[in-house]
Amino acid sequence: MTEHNIFFKPFNRKIVVHDKENLLRAAMEAGIHINASCGGEGVCGKCRVIIEKGDVEDGITEKLDKNDIEQGYRLACRSIVRSDLVVQIPVESSVDESVLNIQSTPRVTARMQKIDFEDLKEKGLFVPPVEKIYMELPEPDAQDHLPDVTRLVSYLYQYHKEHGLVVDLSVIRKVPDIFRQKGFKITVTLVRPINEKSKTHIINIQSGDTTDYNYAVALDIGTTTITGKLIDLFTGKSLAEYSDFNSQISYGEDVITRIMYAEKPGGLKKLHSVVVKTINKIIKNIVDGSGIDIDHISTITIAGNTVMTQLLLMVNPTYIRRSPYVPASTLYPQINASDIGLHLGDHVTALVYPVISSYVGGDIVAGVMGSGMYRTDKLTLLIDIGTNAEIVLGNKDWLACAACSAGPAFEGGGIEFGMRAAKGAIEDFSIDPVTFEPMNITIDGVRPKGICGSGLIIMVASMFELGIINNIGKFDRDLDTLRIRERNGVYEYVLAWKEETQIDRDVVLTEIDIENFIRAKGAIYSGCQTLCEEVGVLFSDVKQIFLAGRFGSYVDLEKAMVVGLIPEIEPDKIIYIGNGSLLGAEMSSLTNRIRRDVVEVTKKMTNFELSETPSYMDKYMAALFLPHTDIDVFPKVKARLEFRNRKKNHV
């Protein structure tokens, strides 16, 4: 892939980017602040830069006059990098060395762990749980009256060493006609058992040779968002992905209000049917989008938290919210997708990820499986931040987990302009240390309409680093900027003025938002601390952190440490696994090994109820500061803050 060098003046920072990178994003990546309120749609016209060398595509809007253009001015947010560049950032305030040093820092994002399909193949692990076999059966005649299914089973035994097969009734119903459509040339679909003691099922039969067409769906059912992915089991490739809001949202934002709704007459059935409706919409979307024949989908793997799982399967969730918080089951049997109302062929088996406890669900188990955490020697901490946050600590020998009452701040809950990571969400941010003007980068580069999880972390961290908010999240009341103001008795920072947004309202970050954020991050950090203490390890023993969550793109790790969300650790030991739940569901589709191992993993995983762990509350209270009451547990953050404060005082 073509790469380009960009040199930013007057900061003298160099960065290497891929061809066609957006120039505003490149600047952010390099830690260069450029005023940009409108998220990248070219509306505010503030992100003017001068291209001194090299060339960009676009970058010109009516915000630039002829004269500007001739001088080399472009709008960074609309500029596409196509060559090496030297870019001059016009600094409107007087800038000296000191200011440059308190500029926002270059992004430090985690390595992204993706499925390494070639590696899987090499290790012989590319063995999907569903397999297709093509056969040309001899036709019956006067001497050979073998019943159709008996013929099938005996040939599978004779030529493919398949024995102890279970043939589902739905297959038996198809066999007689399918056999005779193409002269007893048929393809059977087998589902491998999840343990050695169980049997292989024949779940489908098709006429002719269809072995090239074998697909799986991986599905993550989040409280807020549901994501589906279509996977080609022949090539191992992902063909389509689609997300949508979980329609259950209309019946309650979080799992507790959903359970309360499910307790009403007809409520459980209603919640079941609306989530199924959403899933069917997603399935339709990924099938239509990839142009495959839906009849060739053989399996769907579903991961969700405990409440989502029980609602999907129509299992009364009421006892999940009542002490002592007991879920219905750990394991769920393999079921027929159509039995729960999914619009998939009646042969499609649905595998539902097992759960650990009422608040550590199948999404977390999927993350543990998909990330490979359960197979590693290294002591690993998995932090999955979704509508709530769950943590897992351990390695291949042992695993401990806990749910943190973090709440949905990272998915937008309790944040006035909070939103999930979707088009128009501010996902990256910096702030001018002198003018306090913002640089907003939104998902898909459109005008902002809200703030997603990763944006929120960066905002709070940046403002805290620059002293715009203090260590309990309160704005400095004395700063000279219109952006910080009081409204209805609450201080807030205006991220984008209403004319720059999609929603015709100012997009702001309030002190209440920050308070909620601090509570959320405090719950996660103190949860990690408590879990370590309970199993008798130190933070410093942790060899790697897997960060999972749907908060848009990658989290800035340094910022996450600045706010005290995650313990201080070398950034290269942090691996972002994205949507862990979806990752696990996808891995289960590709290799039956995961489905076999998961039962053992659930047995191995010890659940800790933080609310019943006496030391937890103290740890939580101590974590309600930026980064922490005890700044010494964040030595690097402490050092950097001290350095910056010294610099700042010089300005």
Place this chain on the structure above:
Amino acid sequence: MTEHNIFFKPFNRKIVVHDKENLLRAAMEAGIHINASCGGEGVCGKCRVIIEKGDVEDGITEKLDKNDIEQGYRLACRSIVRSDLVVQIPVESSVDESVLNIQSTPRVTARMQKIDFEDLKEKGLFVPPVEKIYMELPEPDAQDHLPDVTRLVSYLYQYHKEHGLVVDLSVIRKVPDIFRQKGFKITVTLVRPINEKSKTHIINIQSGDTTDYNYAVALDIGTTTITGKLIDLFTGKSLAEYSDFNSQISYGEDVITRIMYAEKPGGLKKLHSVVVKTINKIIKNIVDGSGIDIDHISTITIAGNTVMTQLLLMVNPTYIRRSPYVPASTLYPQINASDIGLHLGDHVTALVYPVISSYVGGDIVAGVMGSGMYRTDKLTLLIDIGTNAEIVLGNKDWLACAACSAGPAFEGGGIEFGMRAAKGAIEDFSIDPVTFEPMNITIDGVRPKGICGSGLIIMVASMFELGIINNIGKFDRDLDTLRIRERNGVYEYVLAWKEETQIDRDVVLTEIDIENFIRAKGAIYSGCQTLCEEVGVLFSDVKQIFLAGRFGSYVDLEKAMVVGLIPEIEPDKIIYIGNGSLLGAEMSSLTNRIRRDVVEVTKKMTNFELSETPSYMDKYMAALFLPHTDIDVFPKVKARLEFRNRKKNHV
């Protein structure tokens, strides 16, 4: 049970009967002919007898005047035996010794094989496939958050050594609430696997201790009749039985016309739904009749011929009637009863008996299993006569089977007044050798409306023995009786005049009926001959015959040999097993051994297609006589006929 001696004059025959036996039936049993057209309802008034000693209940109708009654006259068909009796039969024609000797013979019926429950228990075989276990689980608390199902499974493992359990989703759905209804005191229902390699399923859970209430349904789906039986799995007793016509009859009398209907658009679904409707009616009837709670039924075992099985399961039967006549499958998986529309709890598992070939179905396999034929050392011939006839030959080491194209004569098909064994069917018969007046005994002693299988055999045999019909089934045109007449060019015998019937028409037996009967019995006999020849045994090697079928009460064995339906064998080697299909279904409910063994049995059973066996047609043609072209294969019948003919010529 009290018994009484009856002495019949002037025939000097003695018989011992149970208290409350009907006197007409007692006479028939003893081989005494009494004119009786009306089947036992006292309408014809012909069965007048004089009670010389002892006493009967009833027996008096307006057909007897005061004088008659004083002289001791009673109507035999209305008389209930309550003491030892001396009964004088008024013989209206002149009677000498010779006539007495050609009177009808005493009934020789086969031993009836019933389920010997105590024997089953003693042998340790009373192990129903479904079992209930009561448990008092510890309640979860702050220290013990085990998920409900995990709690259940681990306690079953710990205290009942149950492992590898599969918990169905329907059970998981019930668990949370059921656990908490009676403080974690619960009863689980387990279904044992049909083989060692498979797993035990938890199919139901109920609150409190319900171990005393565990029921099974055994169901025989015949082409004509469906019978259901409710079985108490705690005591082993049968609680209720109910039969009804298979409503599919409206769509075709036999399996071929049903298949043709199934080939029409929507036809298969229609036939499926109407048979399910009949079954549901039967289930309702036996449940209501026994007063049990339907939720305590745990399993249903279903046996039917191949076409009935495929129609029930909605598997296209079209290839069954097309060469080379291949059924869809031998084995069917255990399914959920509610999945095929049965009105039983959603936990109820349905076990469908495996089939052998297109024309040897699950009903026959059930007969082989239920009769114990598959476990015996003795070479056994099983003849099952239903809408068609199937035969099985073999023992515990090998089994061979064949379907005979007998047609439905024994269930009333092709017989003008033919009917199944139901109220009003003539099931026993004799004929006066001099006056040719009939003695009809009907099921439930009501006025006749037709002839069932056992009645038909006895009629043809009796008439043949007395020379009223010849060995090709034609009536003697010269006999002096109004009962034999020509109608529309066909000779017939009037069994009952219309005023004596329920249907306001004469009930007759025509030469066409007899022709059809001869074809049916010929097909069965020649089928048995062919099967023996194919496997290389002689009729005389056969150590016992199991006779199965729904033809009302028991068949008169001697008469069955007289017509050449079954080979000549000592009557005590013939065992009547009744409805073999229902017997097998019932046995499967009581002992899982049967369900385990049946898979092996189906593998062992060799099917012969008679239509493709060259020697069959010759044998069939030779069997189209009474009893057979070669009378020497029926030496005893031959001897008796010769003796009777000599006697008759003396009269």
